[in-house]
Every structure is written in C-alpha cells, then in structure tokens.
Amino acid sequence: MFYAHLRGEESMIAIGSDHAGFGLKAEISKYLERKGIEFKDFGTFTEDSTDYPDYGEAVGKAVASGECEKGILICGTGVGIGIAANKVRGVRCAVCSECYSAEMARLHNNANVIAIGERVVGPGLALKIVETFLSTEFEGGRHARRVSKIMAIEDRQH
Ligand code: RB5
Numbered sequence: 001m002f003y004a005h006l007r008g009e010e011s012m013i014a015i016g017s018d019h020a021g022f023g024l025k026a027e028i029s030k031y032l033e034r035k036g037i038e039f040k041d042f043g044t045f046t047e048d049s050t051d052y053p054d055y056g057e058a059v060g061k062a063v064a065s066g067e068c069e070k071g072i073l074i075c076g077t078g079v080g081i082g083i084a085a086n087k088v089r090g091v092r093c094a095v096c097s098e099c100y101s102a103e104m105a106r107l108h109n110n111a112n113v114i115a116i117g118e119r120v121v122g123p124g125l126a127l128k129i130v131e132t133f134l135s136t137e138f139e140g141g142r143h144a145r146r147v148s149k150i151m152a153i154e155d156r157q158h
Contacts, residue, residue, distance in 0.1 A: 011069035014062040016042035016055035021074025024118035056084025064090035071113035082115030099132045106136035
C-alpha cells in the first residue's frame, strides 16, 4: 500500500520505515512535499511495532523495478532496513549518518537507496543527508567500472 504526493520535476522517490523510523519518515515526507518532490510511501503507517525487512524489501523492489528512481529508508539505526534493501537484486543501499557519506555514496557508489537511523541522527541533519543524496549525481568514469563489479557479484550468486 502506498500514497503518492505532489508531482514535481524530480523523479519518483520511494520512502519507507519501520515503527522506529516512523517519526523521521513523517519529517522527510513533509520535506519532500515542501520541495515538490513526488514520492510513494510504502509504510509503515502507524507507530505499532513492525518488522523493518518488509519495508526494506518493498522500497528496494520499487527502485530495482524502475517504478521509483531512488529510495529513502528509515529504521532505528538504518542498519537493518539497509541490509534488507541490499538483498534486492539491483539495490545499492548506503547507511548514512552524515552528509559526506551521502555525497560519496552518490558520486562513487551510485547508491540508489539511502538508509538513515532515527535513533542516530536528529531531524535537521537527516534532512540535509536526504538533500545531499537527492541532489548529487554519480561521477561515473572509474567508479562505473567498480559499481559494475559490485553488480556482477549478484550474477555469480545463482
Ligand atoms: C527496532 O527496534 C530496531 O531494531 C530497528 O528499527 C532497527 O534499528 C534495526 O536495524
């Protein structure tokens, strides 16, 4: 289940969290609305305890399928939901707690999903991380070869 908000010039963003990321997901959703960035919310939609892998998988699949260009995930630490998203073929999810890593995750790793911990970073920094992630382009060049090698690991699994 998801809800779409506001159509902007940017491509569709997928967003999701467990209960521990629910508050920050609301903050990030408000930020995206203010910026006119269209997004789909894959839940959770209440503060009731729930399981982060469900949302990591849903957002990961939305990005891997091309339905959404990028994804934003939030749980308590960002770690569990990021691990889950990275199990989806085609996902490159980076857990980021500061802007430098978010910038480099785009420039060098072409990360298509970011994971943030609501219990780790405050809302102000989290919005800066999101802004950095959404506004930084992949540098390509030698980094494209390395990212291709990452993706080739998936092809050797089964
Ligand atoms: C939930 O308590 C917590 O374990 C989860 O949000 C996340 O931090 C897991 O990595």
